[in-house]
Amino acid sequence: MSAVTNAEEIDGIRFRSDMTVELVKHAASDADVIWAARVSTKGESSLEELERDPERSKGLIRFLMRDRHGTPFEHSSMTFYVRAPIFVFREFMRHRTFSYNEESGRYRKLQPEFYVPAPDRKLVQVGKPGKYEFVEGTEEQYRLVVEATKRSCRQAYAAYLEMLEAGVAREVARGVLPVNLYSSMYATCNARALMHFLSLRTRREGSAFPSFPQREIEMVAEQMEALWARLMPITYEAFQAAGRVAP
Template structure:
């Protein structure tokens, strides 16, 4: 699965600027002054306060666009987060490639417990082989049916119904920092979080890659997010 940065205008200073307009008015400069140790510490204190007290609107200034390649079932989970904009590859307009998802060997396979109170445990070598064999067989049969319908002149939007949710798709997703933190709080599993989430591992892998990008672009904001229990403001 792939998550890549395409474009952004994110910065910790944008959060600070948006927050301070409430008390000191506009302080926008076309060429901002270089940060100092003192100003960085002051900004970190303000961002920490905003995060702790959940004053969320200053975190809505700026956006990042990601390019994502993942199985369709991951996209269906991701697109439940309506605080973002999406444009996905369309099987109505192009023929999809035979790219399908197979779980890696370290992916836990066995669900133990009941809904709302279960864990996943590693599978056996035999179970992993069963997953690979059965998924590969199903994918091959589905794609062959898809190709037969296309060859018979069936519209792509009808033929695509044969394809399983393990088919890879691609999309662009754009969101602001507040929306991204909401996504991360729900789609990563961290025992030290205030509200522990239990996402499916495949979307968590994508979320971890998105978080690495967020951490690099907004280190002060990300640190405050971590310190305050990974609760989106």
């Protein structure tokens, strides 16, 4: 079986099966939730909470999460660098509470890097839309996916280069490229927006409202979740305890 476990390069074209997520910058802590919440009763003196241990106010964060008082969770900011296939970004950008800036195929030559599913990617959809599962494919099906994808990508990228070399504008030539081409973007959000994203784009036991995301965007969401959990551990614990429902 011709498998892509992480990345390989064939004739100058790179095929990979993973996603890149990096936390570029942040202003996010559990203390941000506390001082934002307490301004309603303490006014300007709520800023004193910035210097206090958030552990002392763990109960407040749990209360806000449980009773869905969401605005205190908006006083934080995280910027992620994400490199993933274009089809992942098209789903990602349905979340309008993020701010995005993506690499442009109008202004730069796009690099030959394409997504191919790893061997553990489930390939077969069973059931009706809205109520279906994905199950393992056969070795023959996986081989077909890999070989057909690589063949299509090589042909598409060759056509792209042919047009560029003939003087065709980048914004026109890119039209032949498939949506499994990798792109890159910065995505900025607050903790409340991220929790909403995670509630929809990850599948977890114990979720109050089960979700069934496409695996590739879930791979991005899992990395973002791990990075956020280290920044705001008390908020993250409250999110989990509340059934992974965004406040």
